[in-house]
Amino acid sequence: MLRKIYNEELVNGQCYGNLHYLCKNIGQRLSGSPNAQKAVEWGKKLMESYGFDHVFLQEVMVPHWVRGEKEQGVIIDGKTRIPVHIAALGMSVATPKNGITAEVIELHSLKELDSLGESKLKGKIVFFNRPFDQRFIETFRAYGTAGDQRNQGPAAAAKFGVAGVIVRSLSSTTDDYPHTGATKYDPNGGNIPAAAISTKAADQLSSLLKKNPSLKLYFKQNCQMLPDVLSYNVVGELKGTENPNKFITVGGHLDSWDLAEGAHDDGTGVMGSVEAVRILKALGYRPRNTIRAVFFMNEENGDRGGIKYAELAAQNKEVHLAAIETDAGGFTPRGFGFTGLSTDQLKNLAAWKTLFAPYGSDKLTAGGGGSDISPLKEKTPGVVLIGLSPDSQRYFDIHHSANDVFENVNKRELELGAASMASLIYLIDQHGFSAGN
Amino acid sequence: MLRKIYNEELVNGQCYGNLHYLCKNIGQRLSGSPNAQKAVEWGKKLMESYGFDHVFLQEVMVPHWVRGEKEQGVIIDGKTRIPVHIAALGMSVATPKNGITAEVIELHSLKELDSLGESKLKGKIVFFNRPFDQRFIETFRAYGTAGDQRNQGPAAAAKFGVAGVIVRSLSSTTDDYPHTGATKYDPNGGNIPAAAISTKAADQLSSLLKKNPSLKLYFKQNCQMLPDVLSYNVVGELKGTENPNKFITVGGHLDSWDLAEGAHDDGTGVMGSVEAVRILKALGYRPRNTIRAVFFMNEENGDRGGIKYAELAAQNKEVHLAAIETDAGGFTPRGFGFTGLSTDQLKNLAAWKTLFAPYGSDKLTAGGGGSDISPLKEKTPGVVLIGLSPDSQRYFDIHHSANDVFENVNKRELELGAASMASLIYLIDQHGFSAGN
Numbered sequence: 001m002l003r004k005i006y007n008e009e010l011v012n013g014q015c016y017g018n019l020h021y022l023c024k025n026i027g028q029r030l031s032g033s034p035n036a037q038k039a040v041e042w043g044k045k046l047m048e049s050y051g052f053d054h055v056f057l058q059e060v061m062v063p064h065w066v067r068g069e070k071e072q073g074v075i076i077d078g079k080t081r082i083p084v085h086i087a088a089l090g091m092s093v094a095t096p097k098n099g100i101t102a103e104v105i106e107l108h109s110l111k112e113l114d115s116l117g118e119s120k121l122k123g124k125i126v127f128f129n130r131p132f133d134q135r136f137i138e139t140f141r142a143y144g145t146a147g148d149q150r151n152q153g154p155a156a157a158a159k160f161g162v163a164g165v166i167v168r169s170l171s172s173t174t175d176d177y178p179h180t181g182a183t184k185y186d187p188n189g190g191n192i193p194a195a196a197i198s199t200k201a202a203d204q205l206s207s208l209l210k211k212n213p214s215l216k217l218y219f220k221q222n223c224q225m226l227p228d229v230l231s232y233n234v235v236g237e238l239k240g241t242e243n244p245n246k247f248i249t250v251g252g253h254l255d256s257w258d259l260a261e262g263a264h265d266d267g268t269g270v271m272g273s274v275e276a277v278r279i280l281k282a283l284g285y286r287p288r289n290t291i292r293a294v295f296f297m298n299e300e301n302g303d304r305g306g307i308k309y310a311e312l313a314a315q316n317k318e319v320h321l322a323a324i325e326t327d328a329g330g331f332t333p334r335g336f337g338f339t340g341l342s343t344d345q346l347k348n349l350a351a352w353k354t355l356f357a358p359y360g361s362d363k364l365t366a367g368g369g370g371s372d373i374s375p376l377k378e379k380t381p382g383v384v385l386i387g388l389s390p391d392s393q394r395y396f397d398i399h400h401s402a403n404d405v406f407e408n409v410n411k412r413e414l415e416l417g418a419a420s421m422a423s424l425i426y427l428i429d430q431h432g433f434s435a436g437n
Numbered sequence: 438m439l440r441k442i443y444n445e446e447l448v449n450g451q452c453y454g455n456l457h458y459l460c461k462n463i464g465q466r467l468s469g470s471p472n473a474q475k476a477v478e479w480g481k482k483l484m485e486s487y488g489f490d491h492v493f494l495q496e497v498m499v500p501h502w503v504r505g506e507k508e509q510g511v512i513i514d515g516k517t518r519i520p521v522h523i524a525a526l527g528m529s530v531a532t533p534k535n536g537i538t539a540e541v542i543e544l545h546s547l548k549e550l551d552s553l554g555e556s557k558l559k560g561k562i563v564f565f566n567r568p569f570d571q572r573f574i575e576t577f578r579a580y581g582t583a584g585d586q587r588n589q590g591p592a593a594a595a596k597f598g599v600a601g602v603i604v605r606s607l608s609s610t611t612d613d614y615p616h617t618g619a620t621k622y623d624p625n626g627g628n629i630p631a632a633a634i635s636t637k638a639a640d641q642l643s644s645l646l647k648k649n650p651s652l653k654l655y656f657k658q659n660c661q662m663l664p665d666v667l668s669y670n671v672v673g674e675l676k677g678t679e680n681p682n683k684f685i686t687v688g689g690h691l692d693s694w695d696l697a698e699g700a701h702d703d704g705t706g707v708m709g710s711v712e713a714v715r716i717l718k719a720l721g722y723r724p725r726n727t728i729r730a731v732f733f734m735n736e737e738n739g740d741r742g743g744i745k746y747a748e749l750a751a752q753n754k755e756v757h758l759a760a761i762e763t764d765a766g767g768f769t770p771r772g773f774g775f776t777g778l779s780t781d782q783l784k785n786l787a788a789w790k791t792l793f794a795p796y797g798s799d800k801l802t803a804g805g806g807g808s809d810i811s812p813l814k815e816k817t818p819g820v821v822l823i824g825l826s827p828d829s830q831r832y833f834d835i836h837h838s839a840n841d842v843f844e845n846v847n848k849r850e851l852e853l854g855a856a857s858m859a860s861l862i863y864l865i866d867q868h869g870f871s872a873g874n
Contacts, residue, residue: 010571134447137796139849172849332769332828334797359574360771391769391828393849412576412609412830 001283002355002423008279009419015275016411018046019268019330023261023406030258031298032064032229039254040232043270043295047236050278052293054239057232060308062298064229065091067258068222071195072099073166077208077215084201086166087178087259088221089150089194090301091185095164099220100125100193102163106209110148110156122161125217127209128153129168129202132396139172139392140328143399146170154194155186164219165194168202172396176200179400180257182301195219233305234295236274238281242288247313248425249323250276251294253305253372260404264395267406268330268414270295272388275418276425287429289321296372299327303371310375320383322428324421325370329399330414331390333361336424337368340377340384345433352427361420363389384433386424388417439792439860445716446856452712453848455483456705456767460698460843467695468735469501469666476691477669480707480732484673487715489730491676494669497745499735501666502528504695505659508632509536510603514645514652521638523603524615524696525631525658526587527738528622532601532630536657537562539600543646547585547593559598562654564646565590566605566639569833576609576829577765580836583607591631592623601656602631605639609833613637616837617694619738632656670742671732673711675718679725684750685865686760687713687858688731690742690809697841701832704843705767705851707732709825712855713862724866726758733809736764740808747812757817759865761825761858762807766836767851768827770798773861774805777814777821782870789864798857800826821870823861825854 026042029035040057047055073086102123107113108130113121128149132142147170154165169179178196185191197205208215234254240246252269256262277293297305313320324336335356338346349364356362369377369385376383390413398404463479466472477494484492510523525531539560544550545567550558565586569579584607591602606616615633622628634642645652671691677683689706693699714730734742750757761773772793775783786801793799806814806822813820827850835841 006574007572134849135444137443137853332830393769393853394847397847410831410834412571416574416830 001426002359004283005279005422005426006359006419008282009415010412013275013415013418014278015271015418016414019263019271019409019414020406022267022271023263027261028258029254029256029262031062031231031255031301032226036231036255036297040234043234043254047234047274047293050281052236052238052277054237056235058235058308058312060231060233060297060304061228062231062304063302064226065301066224066226068224071221072219073195073197074218075205075208075215076101076218077212084205085176085178085198086195086219087180088223089154089167089196090180090182090257091225092183092194092223093191094222094224095193095220099218100164101216101218103214104205104209104217106206110153113156113160118160123163125164125166126157126162127166127205129206131168132172139396142172143170143396150181150196151184154183154192155189158186158190158192162192164192166197166217166219167194169196169199170396171199174199174203177401177403180259181400193221195221231297233297233309236277236293238277238287238291240288240290241286244290246289246319246321247292248289248321248428249292249294249373250421250425251296251372252326253299254295255298255300257300257400259400259402261406263404263406263409264329265399265404266299266327268409269326272326272330272414272418272421276421279419279422280426285426289429291425291429299371306372307375310379313376314379318380320376320380321432322384322386323373323376324386324388324424325373326388326417326421327370327372328388328392329390329395330409330417331394332413333388333390333417333420335361335363335365335389337365337387337389338384339367339369341433348433359420388421390417438863439796441720442716442859442863443796443856445719446852447849450712450852450855451715452708452855453851456700456708456846456851457843459704459708460700464698465695466691466693466699468499468668468692468738469663473668473692473734477671480671480691484671484711484730487718489673489675489714491674493672495672495745495749497668497670497734497741498665499668499741500739501663502738503661503663505661508656508658510634510654510656512642512645512652512654513538514649521642522613522615522635523632523656524617525660526591526604526620526633527617527694528619528662529631529660530628531659531661532657536655537601537630538653538655540651541642541646541654543643547590550593550597555597560600562601562603563594563599564603564642566643568605569609576833579609580607580833587618587633588621591620591629592626595623595627595629599629601629603634603654603656604631606633606636607833608636611636611640614838614840617696618837630658632658668734670734670746673714673730675714675724675728677725677727678723681727683726683756683758684729685726685758685862686729686731686810687862688733688809689763690736691732692735692737694737694837696837696839698843700841700843700846701766702836702841703736703764705846706763709763709767709851709855709858713858716856716859717863722863726866728862728866736808743809744812747816750813751816755817757813757820758869759821759823760810760813761823761861762810763825763854763858764807764809765825765829766827766832767846767854768831769850770825770827770854770857772798772800772802772826774802774824774826775821776804776806778870785870796857825858827854
């Protein structure tokens with residue numbers, strides 16, 4: 001069966017063409033935007049066109065943050081003015097109309113804020129400049145350990161009366177593209193403007209600060225938060241012949257950041273998810289349990305779609321056997337990570353490892369999942385959360401930046417991911433995770 | 438030690454910068470060309486700059502084929518003329534000055550030549566149009582099974598008095614770029630002009646032929662074979678402290694096709710090979726056996742450098758323990774293939790598999806090597822031939838085409854390959870392949 005699945009996908013695969021449509025005919029689709037709505041409508045039609053048994057939308061209110069005009073950043077070093085590439089962090093507030101001009105304090109950790117204290121920070125721009133630790137083989141670990149600067153840095157710095165925060169882009173590479181991403185303010189604290197700066201400009205700023213610690217940075221952005229908007233998760237099902245109320249979910253998120261086309265993040269995820277179900281249908285497979293492809297809305301700046309999906313699952317008393325998330329890029333799949341399996345069940349994966357070996361997706365490891373499916377853990381106890389693990393080397397070169405475009409996706413890599421997920425769904429549907437497989 | 442090797446490379450890696458120089462400051466370097474000579478001189482200086490114990494050149498006479506003016510191809514379908522992208526196959530002869538215009542016979546295998554016979558083929562253009570079989574997970578297998586059309590197709594067709602041969606580009610993708618590559622004439626047969634056509638144009642030509650089997654194709658090329666030229670392999674050594682006359686070789690080929698920059702084929706191979714040795718030196722490692730980085734010359738259209746290297750090894754009574762070739766692109770390494778190990782020795786690799794697992798290069802399999810090192814098998818019996826196995830999904834999108842440029846190489850993917858090879862060299866140097874490891 002796995003050979004049939006891979007053959008169907010590598011010969012008749014449609015996800016690459018679908019991704020092209022999503023990226024080029026719709027494009028960026030930040031939650032609450034008109035494009036996000038277009039993507040919902042197109043995604044529903046796509047699932048309907050595949051003849052899934054049931055296709056429906058789940059209503060969900062989502063935040064509506066808009067970037068506004070292109071941001072400006074300038075290093076003012078004496079009489080020299082050096083423009084730098086910046087992009088407001090998602091959910092950030094605007095600067096005052098005339099921007100912010102202030103001296104810059106370069107920090108490498110949030111802890112340093114405490115040691116410096118308000119006297120040295122007040123009125124300054126805090127510049128978090130800790131780069132990725134390149135020694136990690138998996139780049140997600142480098143992202144994980146650098147991420148506090150963007151996620152919590154602005155909120156932490158706000159407590160010391162700083163004027164603004166600039167964060168080194170969370171990227172594996174050194175280039176001129178700022179990488180945006182959500183930051184989280186303290187609900188009780190001050191909201192200060194925060195932006196990402198390209199890694200190249202960050203290096204430049206750091207180097208100039210060493211020579212002239214009193215240089216200034218100017219930056220201006222007029223992003224804003226608008227009222228919440230009604231949006232949707234898109235769901236398509238192949239009904240289970242034996243257990244229609246037991247579910248295996250596979251999904252990614254339909255929303256994307258606004259600087260590019262959301263190709264790898266997470267166009268490949270949604271197109272790969274619907275493709276996994278399409279493959280099984282194309283092969284005439286009649287599942288025992290209900291199989292669902294889900295396009296989650298609002299993973300990037302709120303996770304509202306994932307939360308809503310889990311709430312509805314609990315409300316409708318659905319039994320969720322497993323949920324697979326694909327939100328790590330459409331690169332060659334290496335395997336899957338599993339959360340919620342017992343030690344014995346993890347051992348049972350050895351048989352599947354052998355099945356996956358000819359296809360290269362045989363790293364079946366403990367630990368895995370994703371933001372969209374994680375609320376299911378609490379709401380539908382017993383669910384096994386699974387994350388597709390693609391090769392991670394290129395992901396953070398383009399993640400959340402203007403380079404996240406269709407051209408950076410390889411057809412076969414994307415197809416192998418879809419086939420891997422279809423294979424795993426088939427195995428779970430047939431065997432579950434019991435010792436019997 | 439492996440952790441140290443990977444850290445050194447991921448933090449201080451130089452191969453990406455070196456590759457940039459090779460691609461952008463030298464560029465294409467087909468055997469016998471002035472650029473190939475520049476690459477030899479620069480390569481030698483690079484090795485010297487790393488302070489290797491001994492850096493030297495090995496003289497080798499190489500073929501000197503030149504493409505000449507850009508080729509022209511036009512489908513003549515009644516009054517409609519459709520230009521198509523073609524590129525002469527390497528080693529092909531020119532067309533007559535005014536080009537060739539003839540009817541086209543589309544074939545999918547060399548066998549079909551026999552069944553059609555001279556009466557149906559004479560004076561026609563044979564168009565080999567069998568695409569890659571996408572069902573192979575490893576794209577090298579698809580390349581292998583389609584390759585006879587380019588390698589032997591023109592020689593086989595020449596026996597039937599055809600006017601010329603057009604070959605569908607050996608590529609995983611459908612686009613407008615022709616992929617060149619060597620063809621081999623029968624020394625006793627007629628040499629007819631042969632060119633590759635882009636996959637997109639091949640599909641178009643095939644589709645038009647179905648409607649109008651008597652359409653004609655025009656193509657023109659003025660490539661030629663010049664007299665052989667003196668060129669060189671570039672060799673750099675770290676001398677063995679215990680066994681200076683026992684060698685572990687790591688290499689790729691310095692020559693490249695002429696349509697682009699030879700980035701993945703095989704700039705990443707040569708820069709990765711010298712980097713593997715640089716890493717060991719940077720860590721202060723004193724090898725037991727002599728470790729050699731080799732830039733082989735003329736892999737693409739003659740293999741003369743590899744043959745010469747093996748001849749000199751035999752002549753100098755060198756004992757070659759192992760030779761590692763990297764000529765499959767600078768993509769994320771998945772492991773190595775080994776030729777020449779006993780069953781017991783293959784079993785012993787299990788221990789190394791465990792060591793490589795955290796770095797993802799743990800597919801250690803039977804069978805592997807490469808064109809440049811294969812002559813060592815006969816000339817230095819007992820040598821273990823090893824090929825680095827990177828992820829293969831993207832390779833044939835760009836292989837031998839105008840897309841084989843630096844921009845398509847990822848820094849970390851290249852670095853992981855270099856670190857994998859340095860690690861393997863270290864393990865072989867310390868433990869050999871005996872049961873004792």
